[in-house]
Amino acid sequence: MHGIKNLTLLLACGVALPALAASDKLLLTGGVTQLEGAAGGGLTPWAVIAGYGTRDQIGASAFYTDVRSQDYTLGTGGVAVGLWDRVELSYARQRFNTRDVGGALGLGTGFAFSQDVFGVKVRVLGDAVLEQDSWMPQIAVGMQYKRNDQGAVLRAIGARDDHGTDFYVSATKLFLDQSFLANLTLRETKANQIGILGFGGDKSDRYSTQFETSLAYLLRRDLAVGVEYRTKPDNLKIAREDNWYDVFVAYQPVKNVSVTLAYAHLGNIVIKDKQRAPYLSVQVGF
Amino acid sequence: MKTRLLLATAATFAALALPLAGHAEADTATYRDFGEKAGLVRIMDDFMLNLLADPRTRPFFENADQTRIKAQLVDQICAALDGPCKYEGAPMAPVHAGLGIKREHFNALVEDLQLAMDKQGVPFRAQNKLLARLAPLHREIVTR
Numbered sequence: 221m222h223g224i225k226n227l228t229l230l231l232a233c234g235v236a237l238p239a240l241a242a243s244d245k246l247l248l249t250g251g252v253t254q255l256e257g258a259a260g261g262g263l264t265p266w267a268v269i270a271g272y273g274t275r276d277q278i279g280a281s282a283f284y285t286d287v288r289s290q291d292y293t294l295g296t297g298g299v300a301v302g303l304w305d306r307v308e309l310s311y312a313r314q315r316f317n318t319r320d321v322g323g324a325l326g327l328g329t330g331f332a333f334s335q336d337v338f339g340v341k342v343r344v345l346g347d348a349v350l351e352q353d354s355w356m357p358q359i360a361v362g363m364q365y366k367r368n369d370q371g372a373v374l375r376a377i378g379a380r381d382d383h384g385t386d387f388y389v390s391a392t393k394l395f396l397d398q399s400f401l402a403n404l405t406l407r408e409t410k411a412n413q414i415g416i417l418g419f420g421g422d423k424s425d426r427y428s429t430q431f432e433t434s435l436a437y438l439l440r441r442d443l444a445v446g447v448e449y450r451t452k453p454d455n456l457k458i459a460r461e462d463n464w465y466d467v468f469v470a471y472q473p474v475k476n477v478s479v480t481l482a483y484a485h486l487g488n489i490v491i492k493d494k495q496r497a498p499y500l501s502v503q504v505g506f
Numbered sequence: 507m508k509t510r511l512l513l514a515t516a517a518t519f520a521a522l523a524l525p526l527a528g529h530a531e532a533d534t535a536t537y538r539d540f541g542e543k544a545g546l547v548r549i550m551d552d553f554m555l556n557l558l559a560d561p562r563t564r565p566f567f568e569n570a571d572q573t574r575i576k577a578q579l580v581d582q583i584c585a586a587l588d589g590p591c592k593y594e595g596a597p598m599a600p601v602h603a604g605l606g607i608k609r610e611h612f613n614a615l616v617e618d619l620q621l622a623m624d625k626q627g628v629p630f631r632a633q634n635k636l637l638a639r640l641a642p643l644h645r646e647i648v649t650r
Contacts, residue, residue: 397638
């Protein structure tokens with residue numbers, strides 16, 4: 221139900237926004253929206269700036285993503301603004317429903333952690349799409365401030381904080397000659413399960429460098445397939461945290477709308493092992 | 507008799523020499539995907555129609571010598587695809603200097619070209635190979 225409401229809001233934005241913003245970037249070159257609200261792949265930010273604005277324009281996007289594993293559900297909705305293809309400001313709200321696991325842990329069936337993610341990203345140099353005679357990727361730096369609403373529970377499971385900030389640098393390059401796109405992101409973070417389980421922990425409370433990558437192959441102008449991999453810290457004694465990976469298909473039926481379908485391996489999450497999840501994301505962009 | 511032998515010899519050499527002449531044809535497969543020269547002429551005809559129908563690009567082309575631009579584009583793209591043509595038009599930068607072309611105009615032009623290539627049935631991968639060679643021209647064309 222929550223998802224439906226968010227989707228309605230998203231579509232409402234979709235109708236309202238075109239009047240405000242332009243849409244002159246090339247198809248699929250803006251990427252989609254990753255789980256924490258930044259323009260990118262599904263799991264990881266790219267160096268591209270949200271929306272379809274060029275360097276003379278303001279672009280915007282909104283998205284809703286639903287990830288449903290055997291034992292958990294993560295719903296995320298958000299919006300982003302791209303200023304002059306240079307600066308991206310984003311907001312996302314995540315709701316992680318523990319379903320029956322919440323009951324088993326004594327938190328109550330359907331217990332949910334919610335998290336706000338405020339992001340900013342700045343394109344530093346390069347152009348992933350147009351500089352086809354050079355190896356130089358597009359490079360951006362960004363940060364994501366995250367605030368979880370379940371501080372008491374987080375501390376009880378060994379997390380040190382209910383808020384934290386990730387810092388990242390992304391390099392993205394479209395190899396148009398080969399119809400192939402590659403992205404590499406390095407992230408400094410203390411987040412447990414991207415912040416859903418808080419920040420820092422009883423095993424480690426230090427920032428660590430994590431590695432994230434997306435590889436995509438363009439099948440058609442409106443269709444791409446790819447894989448992603450994202451390493452994560454392992455700060456909590458209560459449960460091992462695994463790296464994430466997925467395979468995805470991104471489809472852009474019309475310029476302003478994209479739909480991403482993925483299958484993600486999320487590994488162990490608290491008392492449940494081998495979590496696998498279909499991932500469905502809808503985005504509108506201008 | 508002698509003449510015939512001479513002609514036969516010449517023909518043999520010509521046949522042997524041809525693949526050598528085309529040896530710089532590292533990859534004319536893409537050129538063939540575009541339907542060679544005849545295909546390029548059709549694509550440029552559609553491309554120009556698209557540019558004139560597109561409000562973002564129309565102002566740059568409606569008062570220009572469209573026939574000449576199309577002919578030069580055929581040569582330029584044929585050459586970019588390692589086809590048997592030479593672009594003999596003016597260099598890009600001075601021609602576009604005063605036009606005030608922005609990034610969004612350039613991107614709109616790419617979209618109009620993609621539509622024309624689709625209509626001609628050029629495979630997507632071949633389209634991308636051409637776009638990869640043309641994209642760096644943005645540095646000489648986009649001035650604002």
